[in-house]
Amino acid sequence: MFEARLAQGSIFAKVIEGLRELVTEATWECSGNGITLQAMDSSHVALVSLVLRSDGFETYRCDRNMSLGISLTSMSKVLKMMGKDDTLTIRVNDDSDAIVLSMESQNQEEFAEYELRLMDLDSEHLGIPDTDYSCVVKMPSTKFSRICRDMAILGDSVTICSTKDGVKFGAKGDVGQGSIRLNQSTNVDKEEDAVSIELREAVALTFAVRYLNMFCKAAPLSNQVNLSMSEDTPLMCEFKVGDMGHIRFYLAPKIEDAEN
Amino acid sequence: MFEARLAQGSIFAKVIEGLRELVTEATWECSGNGITLQAMDSSHVALVSLVLRSDGFETYRCDRNMSLGISLTSMSKVLKMMGKDDTLTIRVNDDSDAIVLSMESQNQEEFAEYELRLMDLDSEHLGIPDTDYSCVVKMPSTKFSRICRDMAILGDSVTICSTKDGVKFGAKGDVGQGSIRLNQSTNVDKEEDAVSIELREAVALTFAVRYLNMFCKAAPLSNQVNLSMSEDTPLMCEFKVGDMGHIRFYLAPKIEDAEN
DNA sequence: TCCGTCGTCC
DNA sequence: GGACGACGGA
Numbered sequence: 091m092f093e094a095r096l097a098q099g100s101i102f103a104k105v106i107e108g109l110r111e112l113v114t115e116a117t118w119e120c121s122g123n124g125i126t127l128q129a130m131d132s133s134h135v136a137l138v139s140l141v142l143r144s145d146g147f148e149t150y151r152c153d154r155n156m157s158l159g160i161s162l163t164s165m166s167k168v169l170k171m172m173g174k175d176d177t178l179t180i181r182v183n184d185d186s187d188a189i190v191l192s193m194e195s196q197n198q199e200e201f202a203e204y205e206l207r208l209m210d211l212d213s214e215h216l217g218i219p220d221t222d223y224s225c226v227v228k229m230p231s232t233k234f235s236r237i238c239r240d241m242a243i244l245g246d247s248v249t250i251c252s253t254k255d256g257v258k259f260g261a262k263g264d265v266g267q268g269s270i271r272l273n274q275s276t277n278v279d280k281e282e283d284a285v286s287i288e289l290r291e292a293v294a295l296t297f298a299v300r301y302l303n304m305f306c307k308a309a310p311l312s313n314q315v316n317l318s319m320s321e322d323t324p325l326m327c328e329f330k331v332g333d334m335g336h337i338r339f340y341l342a343p344k345i346e347d348a349e350n
Numbered sequence: 351m352f353e354a355r356l357a358q359g360s361i362f363a364k365v366i367e368g369l370r371e372l373v374t375e376a377t378w379e380c381s382g383n384g385i386t387l388q389a390m391d392s393s394h395v396a397l398v399s400l401v402l403r404s405d406g407f408e409t410y411r412c413d414r415n416m417s418l419g420i421s422l423t424s425m426s427k428v429l430k431m432m433g434k435d436d437t438l439t440i441r442v443n444d445d446s447d448a449i450v451l452s453m454e455s456q457n458q459e460e461f462a463e464y465e466l467r468l469m470d471l472d473s474e475h476l477g478i479p480d481t482d483y484s485c486v487v488k489m490p491s492t493k494f495s496r497i498c499r500d501m502a503i504l505g506d507s508v509t510i511c512s513t514k515d516g517v518k519f520g521a522k523g524d525v526g527q528g529s530i531r532l533n534q535s536t537n538v539d540k541e542e543d544a545v546s547i548e549l550r551e552a553v554a555l556t557f558a559v560r561y562l563n564m565f566c567k568a569a570p571l572s573n574q575v576n577l578s579m580s581e582d583t584p585l586m587c588e589f590k591v592g593d594m595g596h597i598r599f600y601l602a603p604k605i606e607d608a609e610n
Numbered sequence: 611t612c613c614g615t616c617g618t619c620c
Numbered sequence: 621g622g623a624c625g626a627c628g629g630a
Contacts (some may be wrong), residue, residue: 164525171528188526199535199545204504204528350605371626499627 092120092156092182095149099178099193100331105140106328108337110162112138112301118158119330120182121124123151124250124335128216136170136301137324137340139218145336148177151168158189159209165191165245166203180212205343218340223318223326224291225252229272231309231329232285234317238302244268247344251294252287252319261299282313293319295343302327305339351381352416352442355409359438359453361571361592363429365400368568368589368597369420372398372561377473378418380442382610384410384595388476396561397584397600399478406594408437416442418449419469425451428464442468478600479572483578483586484551485512489532490543491569491589494577497530504528507604508562511554512547520561542573553579555603562587565599 096102103194109116109127116129124144130137144150168191172178176193183190193202227250237259241248245263252258260269275284309315310330318326324340357363368377369387376389384404390397404410432438432453438453453462456518487510497519501508505523507574520529521591568589569575578586584600 131363167503167525168528171503171530199533200530201533202528202530204526206526 091151091153091184092151093151093179094144094147095177095179097148097177098176099172099176099256100171101334102180103166103172104308104311105142105331105337106162106166106169107139108227108311109138110166110306112136112304112339114210115159115161115209118160120156120158122152122155128218130214130216131301131304135298135341136304137216137218138270139151139216139333139340140330143335143336144331153184156336157213158182159211159213160189160206164206168206171202171204172315173200210260221318221320221323221326223323224289224320225293225318226288226317227257227285227317228275228287228314229257229285229317231306231315233272233285233311234315235279235306235309238299238306240270241268242299242303247296248298248299249294250288250317251292251321253292254258254287254289257285257287257317269329276335284314291320293321295319295321295325297325297341297343301339301341305341308337308339311337351411351413351444353409353439354385354388354404354407354412354441355437355439355515357408357437358452358592359429359432359436360434362438363426363432364568364571365402365591365597366426366429366569368569369398369400370426371567372396372429372564372599374423375421375427375469375471377471378420380412380416380418382412382415388478390476391564392472393434395558395601396539396564399476399477400600401595402591403594406592413444415474415543418442419471419473420449420466421469421558427536431462431464433460437535440446451586468571481578481580481583481586482584484549484580486548486579487512487517487545487577488547488574489517489545489577491572491575493545495563495566495569498566500528500530500564502559506559507556508559509554509556510553510577510579512549513552514547514549517545517547538546551580553581555579555581555585556599557585557601557603561599561601566602568597568599568609571597 112131113129116127119126125142127140172193173195175196179192181190187208188205191204241261244261249260255300256273258269258271272285279282304326311331312329316328324342327339329337372391373389376387379386383401387400390515433455436453441450447468448465451464501521504521509520516533518529519532532545534547538544565587572589576588587599589597592597
């Protein structure tokens with residue numbers, strides 16, 4: 091039997107919202123340590139890795155390891171029915187082919203329970219090498235979302251150039267070209283507004299902005315996003331999930347064209 | 351001549367919004383007692399009955415009984431032009447084939463008048479038996495709306511089970527199955543948030559959720575909805591219209607399939 | 611509150 | 621297959 095209870099069910103809903111555009115169905119790996127998920131998007135371009143540690147749940151019980159094939163599309167629909175401050179319990183009974191999501195309103199007067207059929211998915215476990223990145227940019231996730239949205243208006247690709255003083259996002263296309271530069275924050279009024287750069291080596295990498303915009307669906311999970319980069323290595327775009335884990339998105343850089 | 355004046359014209363607009371999806375045109379019966387309307391939806395599945403008593407109007411005059419065939423679609427369009435706090439006057443002159451809607455702004459500085467052609471409709475007067483229901487559930491109309499919308503995501507039908515302690519709405523379909531249970535309120539902080547159940551006999555009835563969602567278009571009329579049910583009897587779903595009348599929707603339960 | 615997408619009806 | 625209306629998201 092598997093049962094995990096989260097007082098703030100909305101966190102889980104945000105996780106699903108953060109994943110579902112990139113990955114419509116995926117296999118969840120449940121063990122005593124927590125829940126993990128790894129998947130590539132349907133065109134096998136981007137990769138996502140989710141970790142939710144068991145100690146982040148209010149209660150957590152996992153008698154044996156389980157692989158659960160789940161439609162994130164359906165799960166998202168069910169989670170939309172959750173009240174704003176509901177407590178969420180996720181349960182899989184032994185020998186059941188369904189996952190049960192229970193939601194309790196804070197005043198205990200409302201109780202909803204939804205059952206989703208589990209799916210048989212070919213689960214590709216993906217080895218993600220631990221990389222020592224040349225550069226890690228930390229910035230407000232809302233700012234990153236806005237920049238990616240804006241760059242998408244200009245073109246399909248965004249080039250991220252990072253030096254020790256700042257980071258520049260640039261795009262060009264039919265409408266024109268443009269770039270936005272953020273300097274590393276000096277006075278950190280609010281931690282969450284800070285832009286900080288850890289840099290061993292300057293980088294300049296180009297990415298398909300469409301995928302970055304999908305990654306940004308996870309932005310409501312965290313005030314800050316971490317962008318870790320090295321030349322010729324996939325970008326890692328990380329959002330923390332409270333203090334219980336993270337979502338990490340990976341995207342290989344485009345090979346630079348002659349004209350860039 | 352017929353003339354009825356309503357200081358709060360928005361109430362009348364809400365009545366029309368509450369009806370127009372189910373019934374696009376209908377015959378209004380005007381008499382000295384007030385206005386009534388009865389109609390079935392186009393597929394003859396659901397029935398609606400409207401009562402607006404004459405004493406609920408600011409002024410009311412009806413020299414002789416009249417049957418007015420009206421396009422609710424057109425009337426809705428006209429009422430959308432009404433200002434938020436306008437006073438509405440409905441008038442039918444003798445020997446006229448039109449109904450005139452006059453709207454005055456509160457400051458008397460704006461005055462609009464629209465004329466709608468009356469229609470010749472075969473008016474079926476429907477006998478609605480007075481039923482002594484086994485169970486009456488009273489709940490916030492917003493909550494009922496949300497539940498019906500959610501249940502529609504899961505499937506075409508919703509099963510309502512009511513016992514003396516609470517009421518449960520359930521649905522099943524492709525995405526999965528689910529249910530939501532409301533307990534009878536114990537401490538009534540706000541009257542309008544209360545869930546209360548008068549029960550002589552427990553009921554479990556299944557309805558086409560599509561129609562319930564149409565009924566919910568009338569929810570803005572009232573904070574509370576009354577669901578009156580008996581086995582093998584049409585549901586009555588009632589919204590009060592201020593203290594001047596009500597809209598009552600009727601819907602026959604589905605015959606239970608073997609699998610339920 | 612307005613715009614875009616999806617579903618239903620003609 | 622096209623048009624209209626409803627619903628959900630930005």
